[in-house]
Every structure is written in structure tokens, then in C-alpha cells.
Amino acid sequence: MFIEPRKLSTLKWLELVLLFIGLPTVLSVFLSFSIPYYLLHNVALANELSIIVSIAVFALSSYALRNYLRSRNALSPLVGRRSFMTMVSLDDEHPIDGELVKRIEDSLRFVDKDTDEYVKLLAMIGIMNLRNAVAYGDRNLYMKAKGYLSMAEEAAGRVNVGEETKLLMGKLRLKVEEYKKRFNTL
Known part of the structure; x- marks a missing residue:
């Protein structure tokens, strides 16, 4: 038995990337730079914080997008012909996760x-x-x-x-x- 994920259109995938990754990353860069800069007046600290926070937010957002796509059984249009196949046999008595x-x-x-x-x-x-x-x-x-x-x-x-x-x-x-x-x- 094969489960074939459906491939998203490029436009739909781009919308999801902007929603899940783009928007949170831009907001985190803006907030993590402006808050330390205006409160502490320290450009170096503001730059370092904005880099660290934006990388963390980007990683978490990417993870959230991947889980969202997996829950919807969807694939990015950039992925080649990759499929999530699951073989199910009734003869095997080992449990399935x-x-x-x-x-x-x-x-x-x-x-x-x-x-x-x-x-x-x-x-x-x-x-x-x-x-x-x-x-x-x-x-x-x-x-x-x-x-x-x-x-x-x-x-x-x-x-x-x-x-x-x-x-x-x-x-x-x-x-x-x-x-x-x-x-x-x-």
C-alpha cells in the first residue's frame, strides 16, 4: 500500500513559506534589533541579538512549516519525485508504530x-x-x-x-x- 503525497502548487507553497517563515522572521529581526537599540542605545548588542533571534525564529518556523505540510500529506514543489511510501502487510505480526x-x-x-x-x-x-x-x-x-x-x-x-x-x-x-x-x- 502506497501513500502518495500531493504536490503543492508553487504559488500555494510560496504563500505558506511567507506565512510560516517570512513574516515571523521579519518581525523577529525588527523587534530584536529595535528593542535593544532604542532601550540600551547599543548597536553592537542589537545586531548580535537580531542575528541570533532571527536564526532561532527561522529554524522554528521551518520546523513548523514542515510539520504542517506533513500533517496535510503535501510536498513542496521544489522536492523531486519523493514519496512517503508505507508498505503494509497482513502477514507480518510486528506492530506498527x-x-x-x-x-x-x-x-x-x-x-x-x-x-x-x-x-x-x-x-x-x-x-x-x-x-x-x-x-x-x-x-x-x-x-x-x-x-x-x-x-x-x-x-x-x-x-x-x-x-x-x-x-x-x-x-x-x-x-x-x-x-x-x-x-x-x-
Whole structure:
């Protein structure tokens, strides 16, 4: 299963860079220079403070922009054909990092509900929850996986889904049925 991030347009990316990095950096340079200069009348101190503070603000702003783009499953137009791929296999019984599952669940909000990608993400989250349920022996995660399967089946009824999505949902359905006795559900 692959999660392909969407690439932002150059104009949208430039707006985000100016909002997240440009504006805070300009404000920090102005404030960190003018406050020491007008209060202490010391140009050297004002210059040093403005450099240090602006570098710190730039670094924090860049980090905030990167997290914002990651939460929206978006890529900068300057990045080449880089993709965040996640392989999900039902045969592996090792748990999947809860942070990754949470991030993919969060990215579900930004996907159009009437697309194949939405159904695929629902099935993938169901698979991840099922793997964690098996690895940890957690019935709640099993029920969550079962819920994502039913949501994927409901969404698949509204949308024309591809073969990959149908296979993914079929595998999830088989594994949910296979583990039904283990988690004592009817």
C-alpha cells in the first residue's frame, strides 16, 4: 500500500513559506534589533541579538512549516519525485508504530471522501489496527479495524474503486474473519 503525497502548487507553497517563515522572521529581526537599540542605545548588542533571534525564529518556523505540510500529506514543489511510501502487510505480526497510524488517520480528513484513495486509506488504517491488535492482543484495536473495514465497504459502495483497493479490502475482510474467534466477537 502506497501513500502518495500531493504536490503543492508553487504559488500555494510560496504563500505558506511567507506565512510560516517570512513574516515571523521579519518581525523577529525588527523587534530584536529595535528593542535593544532604542532601550540600551547599543548597536553592537542589537545586531548580535537580531542575528541570533532571527536564526532561532527561522529554524522554528521551518520546523513548523514542515510539520504542517506533513500533517496535510503535501510536498513542496521544489522536492523531486519523493514519496512517503508505507508498505503494509497482513502477514507480518510486528506492530506498527502508533504515531504512524495516528498520522495517517489525521491525513484522512484531507482526502476527498468520494475517491478511491479515501477507500484505500480506510482499508490501510484497518490493516494497521488489525496488525497492532494481533501483536498486542488488544480487542479494542480489533474492533477499530473492523470499524474501518465497514467504513471502507460503505465508501466503496459510493465510489468506483480500483483492483488494488478491492484486493486490499478483501485481504482485510479475510483476516478480520480469521481473527474473529481469537478476539471473541460474533
